[in-house]
Amino acid sequence: MEDLKDVFISPLPDSPYVKPFRFNYTQNGKQKSWDLLEVHDSVAIIVFNITRKVMVFVKQFRPAIYYNCISPEDRKSTTIDTSKYPASLGIALEMCAGIIDKDKSVEHIAQEEVLEECGYSVPLSGLHRITSYRSGVGVQGALQTFFYCEVTDAMKTEQGGGVDDELIEVVEKTIPEIEEMVNSPGPIPSPPSCLFALMWFLYNKADKFRKTYEHHCAECKKGKMVFVK
Numbered sequence: 001m002e003d004l005k006d007v008f009i010s011p012l013p014d015s016p017y018v019k020p021f022r023f024n025y026t027q028n029g030k031q032k033s034w035d036l037l038e039v040h041d042s043v044a045i046i047v048f049n050i051t052r053k054v055m056v057f058v059k060q061f062r063p064a065i066y067y068n069c070i071s072p073e074d075r076k077s078t079t080i081d082t083s084k085y086p087a088s089l090g091i092a093l094e095m096c097a098g099i100i101d102k103d104k105s106v107e108h109i110a111q112e113e114v115l116e117e118c119g120y121s122v123p124l125s126g127l128h129r130i131t132s133y134r135s136g137v138g139v140q141g142a143l144q145t146f147f148y149c150e151v152t153d154a155m156k157t158e159q160g161g162g163v164d165d166e167l168i169e170v171v172e173k174t175i176p177e178i179e180e181m182v183n184s185p186g187p188i189p190s191p192p193s194c195l196f197a198l199m200w201f202l203y204n205k206a207d208k209f210r211k212t213y214e215h216h217c218a219e220c221k222k223g224k225m226v227f228v229k
């Protein structure tokens with residue numbers, strides 16, 4: 001994932017992923033315009049492994065993050081010096097997510113992404129639609145639909161890691177590690193949607209699993225309840 005070379009910037013040809021255009025309008029009698037990017041709507045899924053009480057993340061190289069680490073001066077050079085700018089600068093930790101580029105329901109797209117990226121076979125009934133929100137409101141405003149699913153080790157039927165030329169590493173974090181992540185002073189190498197997902201999980205679900213830890217501990221300590229972080 002971190003073997004990066006031959007990095008250079010070029011003008012955008014016709015792209016199936018992003019379409020830049022100018023949006024013109026008159027508001028309160030004043031003529032205005034806004035420069036926009038048309039992108040696909042998407043899904044994102046919180047995957048929580050209840051066998052081992054860990055959250056499943058995907059780690060991947062994100063060119064957009066990498067590019068924004070390069071100084072404006074160095075962006076002008078014909079090739080980017082990868083010894084000065086190693087790939088690690090662009091590696092993000094995210095929830096499993098994918099664009100809606102097929103004529104399928106959001107539930108089916110979410111199910112596919114969990115299998116392709118994380119390796120878990122989840123029944124459609126195991127995917128709970130939580131909410132949807134607008135991402136990149138400055139220039140995109142695309143809709144992301146957000147799901148929660150619980151998986152077990154037995155549901156891990158494939159390796160994960162993405163399809164075609166995707167290079168994705170599956171990473172697991174415990175509840176205390178998630179808490180540490182959201183309390184970090186940053187910069188956190190994750191999009192706001194991922195941080196929202198973590199806060200949603202901590203607020204709505206984490207207690208259920210913390211209680212299991214406490215109970216476990218109480219058993220071990222012969223009835224003495226100990227809060228385990």
Ligand SMILES: Nc1ncnc2c1ncn2[C@@H]1O[C@H](COP(=O)(O)OP(=O)(O)O[C@H]2O[C@H](CO)[C@@H](O)[C@H](O)[C@H]2O)[C@@H](O)[C@H]1O
Pocket residue numbers: 017018040041042043044094097098099100135144166191193
């Ligand atoms: N701009 C681009 N240039 C070149 N190739 C591209 C491309 N966009 C997509 N692709 C190709 O299409 C594949 C799409 O991957 P996914 O469907 O998993 O979406 P991704 O995880 O990138 O974004 C998901 O996760 C992020 C983070 O949450 C959300 O912002 C996003 O809306 C959501 O779909 C990429 O692996 C790549 O091959």
Ligand SMILES: [Mg+2]
Pocket residue numbers: 096097098099117
């Ligand atoms: Mg993805």
